[in-house]
Amino acid sequence: MKISSNFDAGAIEVLSLDDPQAIRLRLRSDNAADFHQWFYFRLLGAAGKPVRMVFENAASAAYPDGWQDYRCVASYDRQHWFRIADTRYQNGELVVEHTPERDSVYYAYFEPYSHERHLDLTARVAQSPFAQVRDLGSTVEGRDLDLIVVGQPAPGRLPVWLIARQHPGETMAEWFVEGLLERLLDGADPLARRIREQAMLYIVPNMNPDGAVRGNLRTNAAGRNLNREWRTPDPVASPEVFLVRQEMERTGCGLFLDIHGDETLPYVFFSTAEEVPGFSAEAAAAQARFIEAFAAVSPDFQTREGYQPGRFGEELLTLASKWVAHRFGCVSLTLEMPFKDNAILPDAQVGWNGARSKRLGAAMLDPLWRHLQHSPSRARD
Structure with missing residues (x-):
């Protein structure tokens, strides 16, 4: 038998592989920070053999409560x-038991979204007559930071920003974007057409x-949690946020969505902006309309379960959606999807997977359209 992870987003540490019934593993930390929970690896040579894989350091993962009722994914x-099905958390260890049908099988924390798929997505989008792919600049390690722009500049068009995957292990976020873009760029979809006519979308x-690419859970190559960098982004250590914020200041923002995944809660929900200083009654009404519209079109979404007030404390305005709500006074939400089911x-x-994330992304056009119907016919500064 052999375990490998030297590929895009691969991550695992192998302690023992002598016995199929006693495979000992460790979750690998982010390259420059002590966060671990993401894993993605290939097992070779185990067809027809019952294997028992034990992740020994599961208790020290970033979100150990996330292992309750969690089930590993495989392909x-x-x-x-x-x-x-036989995935369980016991005595501080994650145990996965499975009998592979073939000699090559992949296991992961959640369905991966590779950098190659990202490049395919942007290349496909660039062929659309309705979109442009722009380069915002370079990441810490020199990769392109892609911005997709949909719509033609014209007076009164509302600037809408949507970002995803600040936390790289939350791959459902980019699946969501893929589904949203497929519908948004569909020339036969009347709702997409109207949105393209009335908004400028920056994605x-x-x-x-x-x-x-590194297989990190929460941080960039410099060890920065990008969703704690929005108040004062470092152009060297967190250029990704610095560059997006800089462009947002140029375009303005009339609606902001930050797409994420949550390790612990088995629900789709929004983290809202009530705690942001200066949150007005007008903003509350617009936020409520948006949430109501989303609930009406997606039974996967719900409003009963979510984050408790005060969760972010003094960090509040370092988070993307909270900083944007404070800076631009617009509807600004963080969408969370489950790693579990x-x-x-x-x-x-x-469970929850890439396909369901894509459908949720497509459904987001409906509340976006309703928001446009209620928004002033001008870009907000």
């Missing part, structure tokens, strides 16, 4: 991913390509 072709599919609409075979 033979890296296209179709399924959940391993960053992957805020953290360095971390994504969606408890209100569970799927025993795949």
Whole structure:
């Protein structure tokens, strides 16, 4: 048997591989920070053998509560991913038991979204007559920070910003963007057409390509949690935020969405802006309309479960959606999707996955359209 992870987003440490029933593993930390929970590796030579894989340091993961009711994902072709039913957290260890049908099988924390797929996505978008792909600048390690612009500049168009994958291990976020873009750039979709006519959309599919390629959970190549950098981004250590914020100041922002995944909660939900200083009654009404519109079109979304007030404390205005709400006074939300399954609409075979994330992204056009109907016909400064 052999375990390998020397590929895009691969991450694992192998302690022992002598016995299929006693494979000992460790979750690998981010390259420059002590966060670990993401894993992605290939097991070779175990077809027909019952294997028992133990992740010894699961208790010290970034979110150990996330292991409760979690099920590992696996794939033979890296296209179709399924959940391993016999996944359990016991005595501080994550245990996965599985009998592979083939000699090559991949295991991951969640369905991966590779950098190659990201490049394919931006290349496909660049061929659309409705979009442009622009370069905002370079990441810490010199990768391109891609910005997708949809719409033609004209007076009164509302600037809408959507960013994803500040935390690179939250791959469902880029699946979401792919689904949103597929619908938004569909020439036959009347809602997409109207949105393209009335808004300027600025979309960053992957805020953290360095971390994504490295197989990091939460940080960029310099060890920075990008979603704690928005108040005073460092142009050297967190250029990704610095560059996006700089462009946002140039364009203005009339609606902001930051797309994430949550390790612990098995729900789709928004983190809202009530705690942001200066949050007005007008902003509250606009936020409520947006949330109501999303709930009306996606049964996967719910409003009962979410983050408790005060969760972010003094860090509040270092977070993207909270900083944007404070700076621009617009509807500014963080969308969270589960790493596990969606408890209100569970799927025993795949749990929450890339396909469901894509459908949720496509559904986001409906509340966006409603927001445009209620927004002033001018760009906000």
